[in-house]
Amino acid sequence: MVKSLKQSKNKGLTLKNKLKLSLNNFMERKWRNLLIATATSIGFIGVLISFGLGNAIVGMINDSTDGGNIPSQIQISLSAKSATRGVLNADDEKFIRSQIKSDDIKYLESPFGMNMASLTLDGKTMDFSKDLPNYSQVISLYKNTKISTSRNDKDKISAGKPFKSEDEKGLTFPMSFVKRYNQETGKKLKAKDFIGKEISAQIVENTADGTKVADIKTKIVRIVDDSEDAEESNSYMPAKQLEELLKENGFTKTVSYMLLELKDPAKTKEVTK
Structure with a gap:
């Protein structure tokens, strides 16, 4: 070589x-x-x-996360000293706003709700009084429609349009409601089949004088996926419509907590002191 x-x-x-x-x-x-x-x-x-x-x-x-800033939502409820009152009112909201500059507040929401004892859809009545599923509780939607929730997130909406107006009328149900309805009726309806359907429901309120009962009617406008988050299993209704229904039937609007978020998350610690 x-x-x-x-x-x-x-x-x-x-x-x-x-x-x-x-x-x-x-x-x-x-x-x-x-x-x-x-x-x-x-x-x-x-x-x-x-x-x-x-x-x-x-x-x-x-x-x-709003440009990389992880939001910090503050939940406000009554202190132990005021526990006898039980609920927050308009004076409490005024006090909160007096303690924080309005320019610093991104939103301040006061969620409230009502309970359904039963619901009738296409002739089928579903009784919620025994097992009290999450969707038997109707929670008010945020008045600020820009707050990110499953109700205005296209990726989490199984059927219907995103929530964009506080003047909207109708109920938002989770997929767990759809599954139960199909189980009880033997049907194989999809989420989209529920949109626009009229429902009648019996709502209840327990008071010191006894139990109040009333019948309401509305329609289904949205179905959301709750398979990954049990907190999404409640039903929802725009605050404006829900408040009108409570007032019409002599029910009490009960606010047990408020949700506050600041424009600058860095100020959260200072506010909560």
Whole structure:
């Protein structure tokens, strides 16, 4: 082999010999070369994919956390000293607003609700009085429609349109309600089949004087997915409509807590002191 190389050096390599030598050299190391080429290509593509996913994830975080600032929602309820009163009222809201600059408040909401003892849909009456499923409790939707919830998130809405107006009228039910209705009726309805359907419900309120009962009618406007979050299993109604129904039937609007969020999450600790 050494002799052959010496001869080649003395005589010089022709183009044909150069190509032949290169091919032999490549074939002797073909597996190593193949692995290097494959690893290089995968690495390059991997960097491109990682870069793309990275930008997407950063964008998603910014969208869901208001530019990267993780929101800090404050729940306000009565102190133990005021527990005998039980509920918050308009004076409490005024006091809260007097303690915080209005420019610092992103929103201040006062959720309230009502309870359904039964519901009738297409001639089928569902009794909620025994097991009290989460969706038998109707909670008011936020007046501020920009607050992110499953009711205005397209990815979590199984049927119907996102909640965008406080003047909307109708109920939002979870998929767990759809499943129970199908089980009790033997039907195989999909979420979209419930949209626009009229329902009648019996609502109840327990008072010191006894139990109040009233009948209401409305329609279903939205079905949301509650498979990953049990907290989404309640039913919801716009605050404006819910308050009107309570007032019409002589029921009490009960606010047990308020939700506050500041525009600047960094000020949350200062406010809660």
